[in-house]
Amino acid sequence: MKTRLTCPCGEMMKGADEDELVTLVQKHLAENHPDHDYSRDEILFMAY
Known part of the structure; x- marks a missing residue:
């Protein structure tokens, strides 16, 4: 399960699960x- 993503702007996002991560990234x-x-x-x- 992938729960982290670092935006090229430097913002690191971490969700409890993939659904939460997708929501955070889209926001x-x-x-x-x-x-x-x-x-x-x-x-x-x-x-990742």
């Missing part, structure tokens, strides 16, 4: 990088 993208929109699969591909 981060909406607030900080509105021109980037990634699917669940794309986020989990980049996660």
Whole structure:
């Protein structure tokens, strides 16, 4: 299970599970990088 992702901007996000991680990353993208929109699969591909 992948629960962590570090954005190229330096923000590190950690979720309790993959669902929470995807939610956190999508929120981060909406607030900080509105021109980037990634699917669940794309986020989990980049996660570790």
